[in-house]
Amino acid sequence: MKKSGACLKGPIGSDNLINQQPEKRKALAEFIGGLPIGDDRERNRGYLIECLHKAQELFGYLPESVQLFVADHLRLHLSEVYGVISFYSYFTTVPTGKYRINVCMGTACFVRGADRILEELKRHLGIDEGETSENGKFSIGGLRCVGACSLAPVVMVNDKVYGNVAPGKVLDIINDCE
Amino acid sequence: MKIENAKQLKSHALELGMRQAKGPRTRILVSMGTCGIAANTHPVLTALREEIGKRDLQDVFEVVETGCMGLCHSEPSIEVVDRVEGTTTLYGNVTAGQAAAIVEAGAYEAAGVEILDRTWYCPEGEENQAGARQARVVLRNSGRIDPENLEACLIAGGYQGLARALTEMKPAQVIEEIAESGLRGRGGGGFPTGLKWGFAAAQSSTEKYVICNADEGDPGAFMDRAVLEGDPHCVLEAMAIAGYAVGAQSGVIYIRAEYPLAIRRLRMAIEQARASGFLGADILGTGFGFDIQIKYGAGAFVCGEETALIHSIEGTRGEPTFKPPFPAVSGLWKKPTVVNNVETFANVPAILRKGAGWFKTIGTPECPGTKVFALAGKVKKVGLVEVPMGTTLREIIFGVGGGIREDRQFKAVQTGGPSGGCLKDDNLDTPITYESLRALGSMMGSGGMIVMDVDDCMVNVAKFFLDFTLDESCGKCTPCRIGNKRLHEMLEQVCAGRGSHETLAKLKNLSHTIRDTALCGLGQTSPNPVLSTMIQFEDEYVEHIEQGKCRAGVCRHLISYAINDDCVGCTLCARNCPVDCISGERRQKHHIDQDKCIKCGVCHDLCKFHAIDKN
Numbered sequence: 001m002k003k004s005g006a007c008l009k010g011p012i013g014s015d016n017l018i019n020q021q022p023e024k025r026k027a028l029a030e031f032i033g034g035l036p037i038g039d040d041r042e043r044n045r046g047y048l049i050e051c052l053h054k055a056q057e058l059f060g061y062l063p064e065s066v067q068l069f070v071a072d073h074l075r076l077h078l079s080e081v082y083g084v085i086s087f088y089s090y091f092t093t094v095p096t097g098k099y100r101i102n103v104c105m106g107t108a109c110f111v112r113g114a115d116r117i118l119e120e121l122k123r124h125l126g127i128d129e130g131e132t133s134e135n136g137k138f139s140i141g142g143l144r145c146v147g148a149c150s151l152a153p154v155v156m157v158n159d160k161v162y163g164n165v166a167p168g169k170v171l172d173i174i175n176d177c178e
Numbered sequence: 179m180k181i182e183n184a185k186q187l188k189s190h191a192l193e194l195g196m197r198q199a200k201g202p203r204t205r206i207l208v209s210m211g212t213c214g215i216a217a218n219t220h221p222v223l224t225a226l227r228e229e230i231g232k233r234d235l236q237d238v239f240e241v242v243e244t245g246c247m248g249l250c251h252s253e254p255s256i257e258v259v260d261r262v263e264g265t266t267t268l269y270g271n272v273t274a275g276q277a278a279a280i281v282e283a284g285a286y287e288a289a290g291v292e293i294l295d296r297t298w299y300c301p302e303g304e305e306n307q308a309g310a311r312q313a314r315v316v317l318r319n320s321g322r323i324d325p326e327n328l329e330a331c332l333i334a335g336g337y338q339g340l341a342r343a344l345t346e347m348k349p350a351q352v353i354e355e356i357a358e359s360g361l362r363g364r365g366g367g368g369f370p371t372g373l374k375w376g377f378a379a380a381q382s383s384t385e386k387y388v389i390c391n392a393d394e395g396d397p398g399a400f401m402d403r404a405v406l407e408g409d410p411h412c413v414l415e416a417m418a419i420a421g422y423a424v425g426a427q428s429g430v431i432y433i434r435a436e437y438p439l440a441i442r443r444l445r446m447a448i449e450q451a452r453a454s455g456f457l458g459a460d461i462l463g464t465g466f467g468f469d470i471q472i473k474y475g476a477g478a479f480v481c482g483e484e485t486a487l488i489h490s491i492e493g494t495r496g497e498p499t500f501k502p503p504f505p506a507v508s509g510l511w512k513k514p515t516v517v518n519n520v521e522t523f524a525n526v527p528a529i530l531r532k533g534a535g536w537f538k539t540i541g542t543p544e545c546p547g548t549k550v551f552a553l554a555g556k557v558k559k560v561g562l563v564e565v566p567m568g569t570t571l572r573e574i575i576f577g578v579g580g581g582i583r584e585d586r587q588f589k590a591v592q593t594g595g596p597s598g599g600c601l602k603d604d605n606l607d608t609p610i611t612y613e614s615l616r617a618l619g620s621m622m623g624s625g626g627m628i629v630m631d632v633d634d635c636m637v638n639v640a641k642f643f644l645d646f647t648l649d650e651s652c653g654k655c656t657p658c659r660i661g662n663k664r665l666h667e668m669l670e671q672v673c674a675g676r677g678s679h680e681t682l683a684k685l686k687n688l689s690h691t692i693r694d695t696a697l698c699g700l701g702q703t704s705p706n707p708v709l710s711t712m713i714q715f716e717d718e719y720v721e722h723i724e725q726g727k728c729r730a731g732v733c734r735h736l737i738s739y740a741i742n743d744d745c746v747g748c749t750l751c752a753r754n755c756p757v758d759c760i761s762g763e764r765r766q767k768h769h770i771d772q773d774k775c776i777k778c779g780v781c782h783d784l785c786k787f788h789a790i791d792k793n
Contacts, residue, residue, distance in 0.1 A: 042492070045492060045493035046491065046492055046493045047493065049473070049476055049490065050473070052476070053474055053476070080494075083495055084493065084494065084495060087495040087497075087652070088475075088476030088478050088496070089476070089477035090475075091476060105397055105646070106397040106398045106554075107397050107398035107554070107555070107592065107595070107626060107642070107643075108398050108554035108555050108628055110397075110639075110642050111555045111556065111628060111639070115642075116778055116779065119778070120778065123776075124756075144395065144397055144434075144436060145400055146212065146400075148212075148213050148216040148217065148250070149398070149400075149552065149554035150250040150251050150253065150560040150561070151216065151217065152554070154216075161216040163216070163217075167756065167778045167779065167780045168754045168756070168780045168783075170756075171756075
């Protein structure tokens with residue numbers, strides 16, 4: 001269900017992000033420490049998704065070293081953790097851009113031309129949906145209905161909403177990102 | 179303050195109501211749902227507060243931040259209620275600059291501010307008024323009270339349904355009342371809620387669960403979010419009632435992580451309910467204990483399917499499993515579990531408070547109650563509407579929705595999201611029920627209702643929904659994983675004008691196979707958008723393959739843009755063309771280089787002289 005995932009390069013966890021950011025590592029350890037983890041593996045797994053949410057909130061994405069850390073602390077296998085991350089579209093194993101440009105993929109936006117907006121974005125930035133530009137500045141994604149259907153089509157850049165976007169306005173939005 | 183028993187709850191609510199009646203005479207309700215905030219309501223709110231502060235009128239005006247009023251077409255919207263004069267004024271498209279005029283006018287209509295027809299909005303108690311087009315049960319508090327304030331909820335009758343259940347009824351009587359009311363699952367399936375609770379109650383296990391499905395995923399539906407943002411306590415109350423009825427002590431709300439405001443308000447509501455003794459051990463002194471935790475989804479549409487949702491709560495991949503066993507027998511942690519969606523739960527407190535008899539007076543005999551629809555697309559008044567079951571599509575689209583934008587010609591309405599189908603004008607007078615929509619090849623679904631006009635290509639719409647299904651298919655069963663991929667490829671052929679009658683036959687055949695063989699609801703209903711458009715709009719499919727023509731001018735491979743003699747050479751199109759494929763001197767007719775044109779349509783949209791033809 002997800003289009004891209006990072007392929008394994010070097011020994012597992014060699015990205016070492018978890019150790020490069022000791023404060024975030026500590027925050028994550030404290031979060032997991034606060035959960036009632038016991039000996040029942042099945043029930044421990046019930047906390048996995050909230051741990052991953054926390055980890056992604058802290059680190060921005062979930063590279064292998066972070067996955068390993070979570071797996072160890074919840075006494076789960078790395079494969080189980082990876083299996084969950086690769087299933088849910090909210091989790092990402094690659095860093096997203098400084099400006100996350102998301103086009104609403106709701107039906108109301110679609111009938112008012114959201115696909116044209118997405119095409120224009122891809123063309124201007126030279127990246128596909130789910131990818132990040134090489135300079136790390138932009139990433140493009142789809143977004144489920146934000147409920148601003150009267151403003152359709154809608155584009156969100158991080159938390160900012162742009163409504164009634166026409167294909168000709170796409171460049172303005174990109175330029176607005178600085 | 180902890181409420182010790184049902185009697186105290188009643189007297190406390192009365193006391194709060196009286197205190198409110200002695201408060202400021204004018205209340206300004208500001209719609210602050212996610213949609214309102216996106217439409218820039220914050221500056222209006224700030225300006226109103228500043229204006230009141232500046233005039234030192236805090237004793238006269240009270241500004242209340244409410245949930246969504248459903249008036250998406252006119253956000254930011256505010257309502258001014260004056261208790262002394264008994265007037266109420268609804269303003270739309272308010273700007274910060276108009277705050278002074280609104281405060282100045284008070285109970286009267288402010289000049290220069292857009293005034294909306296209040297019968298459109300129609301809060302609870304006014305549904306019988308002349309011209310009222312809606313009836314609010316689920317959204318009764320949304321847009322009426324401050325969702326972050328428990329006291330406001332109590333004044334509106336909050337937790338009195340729970341109090342009645344716990345003190346006046348046995349669990350079996352609660353189930354009987356719900357069954358008697360005829361309430362059916364509002365997530366789309368329409369399964370009788372009372373029956374579902376009855377199954378779970380009949381299980382002997384001591385550990386049972388109540389789950390609220392708030393993983394609203396239909397692209398184009400947002401009613402659950404509106405309820406959670408506008409009236410979170412009603413969901414908590416309903417879950418506690420369900421817990422009492424089936425014998426569960428724990429509840430889980432499974433909510434999309436993409437709903438930050440709803441999550442924040444739910445968390446706050448749970449804290450408040452615990453502190454006041456509506457959740458936790460010994461609720462209202464009855465000895466019954468129930469608590470609720472929140473679990474987050476992580477972006478998987480299939481998790482709206484109940485078995486997949488349960489797996490996701492258990493921390494695994496959210497893949498569905500075969501039923502039976504049904505969750506009511508073996509659900510979360512293999513224990514009996516009731517799963518209902520937000521809108522279904524939101525009906526429960528009102529039924530317990532006012533009785534099954536009252537509920538049955540709304541809607542049709544087979545489908546009592548109301549349904550909330552997210553009305554969007556090419557309709558004039560986009561918004562969240564709640565109508566009695568049995569209302570016709572025409573009434574919703576042309577009555578509540580005000581007709582088609584720019585008075586263009588209506589073509590189709592899509593209901594049921596990716597599991598539903600498209601209906602055309604012949605179907606507009608059908609009263610909406612679960613059965614009537616299914617008979618027409620569509621679905622009630624969670625309540626997305628997208629209106630389309632002649633500019634929408636039905637083949638392309640079917641392709642859009644399949645795009646969605648492809649992306650969201652969990653990949654567990656072959657019909658859904660591979661079958662939908664093949665369907666999508668065939669639709670792409672049709673859209674590119676490369677299909678044949680054989681393609682259409684194969685499309686139909688494969689759709690039937692997927693419908694009959696897929697594992698879960700997502701897969702079984704995924705071909706519905708294709709099948710329904712093929713039945714209702716067969717001529718469009720045939721046009722695509724036989725004539726290479728897309729009458730709506732949407733399918734890119736089948737259209738081209740050309741400049742006609744009306745061109746005055748204003749250069750607007752050339753300056754805005756993203757690929758610089760338009761050339762021409764100023765004041766001379768321009769020309770489009772067809773090899774470079776990407777058919778984005780920017781020139782066509784911009785031209786003020788109708789000089790660009792789409793063929």
